Amino acid sequence: LVIVLDFGGQYNQLVARRVRECNVYCEIYSYRTDIEKIKAMNPKGIILTGGPNSCYLPDSPTYSKELFELGIPVLGLCYGAQLMMHVLGGEVKKADVREYGKTEVLIDKTASKVFEGVSTPTICWMSHFDYISRVAPGFEISAHTADCPVAAAENAEKKLYAIQFHPEVLHTVEGTKMINNFVKNVCECAGDWKMDAFVENSIRAIREKVGGGKVLLALSGGVDSSVAAGLLSRAIGKQLTCVFVDHGLLRKNEGDEVEAVFGPNGSFDLNFIRVNAQERYYSKLAGVEEPEQKRKIIGEEFIRVFEEEAKKIGAVDFLAQGTIYPDVVESGLGGESAVIKSHHNVGGLPDYVDFKEIIEPLRDLFKDEVRKAGLELGLPEELVFRQPFPGPGLGIRIIGEVTAEKVRIVQDADAIYREEVAKAGLDSDLNQYFAALTNMRSVGVMGDERTYDYAVALRAVKTIDFMTAEAAEIPFDVLQKVMSRIINEVKGVNRVFYDLTSKPPGTIEFE
Numbered sequence: 001l002v003i004v005l006d007f008g009g010q011y012n013q014l015v016a017r018r019v020r021e022c023n024v025y026c027e028i029y030s031y032r033t034d035i036e037k038i039k040a041m042n043p044k045g046i047i048l049t050g051g052p053n054s055c056y057l058p059d060s061p062t063y064s065k066e067l068f069e070l071g072i073p074v075l076g077l078c079y080g081a082q083l084m085m086h087v088l089g090g091e092v093k094k095a096d097v098r099e100y101g102k103t104e105v106l107i108d109k110t111a112s113k114v115f116e117g118v119s120t121p122t123i124c125w126m127s128h129f130d131y132i133s134r135v136a137p138g139f140e141i142s143a144h145t146a147d148c149p150v151a152a153a154e155n156a157e158k159k160l161y162a163i164q165f166h167p168e169v170l171h172t173v174e175g176t177k178m179i180n181n182f183v184k185n186v187c188e189c190a191g192d193w194k195m196d197a198f199v200e201n202s203i204r205a206i207r208e209k210v211g212g213g214k215v216l217l218a219l220s221g222g223v224d225s226s227v228a229a230g231l232l233s234r235a236i237g238k239q240l241t242c243v244f245v246d247h248g249l250l251r252k253n254e255g256d257e258v259e260a261v262f263g264p265n266g267s268f269d270l271n272f273i274r275v276n277a278q279e280r281y282y283s284k285l286a287g288v289e290e291p292e293q294k295r296k297i298i299g300e301e302f303i304r305v306f307e308e309e310a311k312k313i314g315a316v317d318f319l320a321q322g323t324i325y326p327d328v329v330e331s332g333l334g335g336e337s338a339v340i341k342s343h344h345n346v347g348g349l350p351d352y353v354d355f356k357e358i359i360e361p362l363r364d365l366f367k368d369e370v371r372k373a374g375l376e377l378g379l380p381e382e383l384v385f386r387q388p389f390p391g392p393g394l395g396i397r398i399i400g401e402v403t404a405e406k407v408r409i410v411q412d413a414d415a416i417y418r419e420e421v422a423k424a425g426l427d428s429d430l431n432q433y434f435a436a437l438t439n440m441r442s443v444g445v446m447g448d449e450r451t452y453d454y455a456v457a458l459r460a461v462k463t464i465d466f467m468t469a470e471a472a473e474i475p476f477d478v479l480q481k482v483m484s485r486i487i488n489e490v491k492g493v494n495r496v497f498y499d500l501t502s503k504p505p506g507t508i509e510f511e
């Protein structure tokens, strides 16, 4: 186990992700985590993340000196690096110029264990306004840049490493190598954490936990809940009941597709129940425009529907959910990150839910790890590689109030977009792409008629972990074809936009 201590920076999940890419298991904890708890977990290494504060200010997140005296290797990144210096007697100051973006870093100590095999100069991602002006006693400078005298420093004897830049970000060309070097060379992790072990262990753990009990799973048909269903079905078969709520916010025809895979004619051993709750959702959402409120309504309604189903089924012991690690961290339950969006499958569980316990078999996995687990379970590839679809569905792809009419528009536009993207052979290249309906109406002309209709926004992103993303370059002729088909075939639309925003500063979804 490697522990990532979160100081509130935006790349913290990426740090964990990179460590796991080295087949080393790691978890994120808040910097507020007690030292005794850390000791009890007996980690092989600790990584301190970046963060938005200045470590020399009195109220900034900090950690006691003891952390660096445990004999456990510590790697400080950005704020974590500065904090390590500050706590151990070095000096951190505000810089005259903020260093931001791709920067050439010169390695001064090529024999450093973390820089093994790294070229010099090497391109790294910098993002800081404070800098280390003097290293702590016992440390030597191992890298610098034109503007930054200490891009990295280390006390190899005590296994303490400080890196000012962000090796976890892909813009740091050899960043993964550096993290791999730290966990393998310094922490001496074996790197044998693999998916088959995860699946086997999970099946065992599920059986142990569930015993002869009944489990009810919220199946959305998305990758996460499908993999959860596969895993649970493998572990406990018919003790599992999957309730699939068609909330009327699914992609076109998706309800029937889900039923084909998991229903009685599908290939899984489980009980499958489909609930058609469209009307119920539309009436709850009528007049509601605020995104967080929409998410809460959709989430709560989910829970209520399950509760009702559970009552019909009789005693149910566990409610299973396809929650994955980024949901947990983004909802502010793990680490230090602020609540960005309340993911509906984590937040807002009302107290009166009468299940004994929640079971979340994928809670520790990142998205691509979930896919690997799905393949390991023998789920069909088209399901495992299905692009992610958020729990609140089209509810958060319709900006502003949701109505049946708007759902129809966005479903039809999205179906055309997907069809054309697939025809152009681009689908396997894009990690997520969809049409959304803006709440903007504008004037157009069609035939000789004036129109005053909605604008559809097309989104397509490339991403590895969905924490950061870039807008994908879709050939212009494909976009044009999609635009012209949508405007011709979908009543109520007279304009189509393509969204160029990356994440950050945008998010992948619109709400």
Ligand code: XMP
Residues within 6 Å of the ligand: 341, 342, 343, 344, 345, 388, 389, 390, 391, 392, 432, 466, 503, 506, 507, 508, 509, 510, 511
């Ligand atoms: P954002 O919009 O936060 O989305 O950049 C990141 C990824 O998460 C998906 N997403 C959700 N998934 N429940 C989910 O299960 C949700 O409430 C939710 N909100 C966003 C989104 O589709 C993207 O893949």
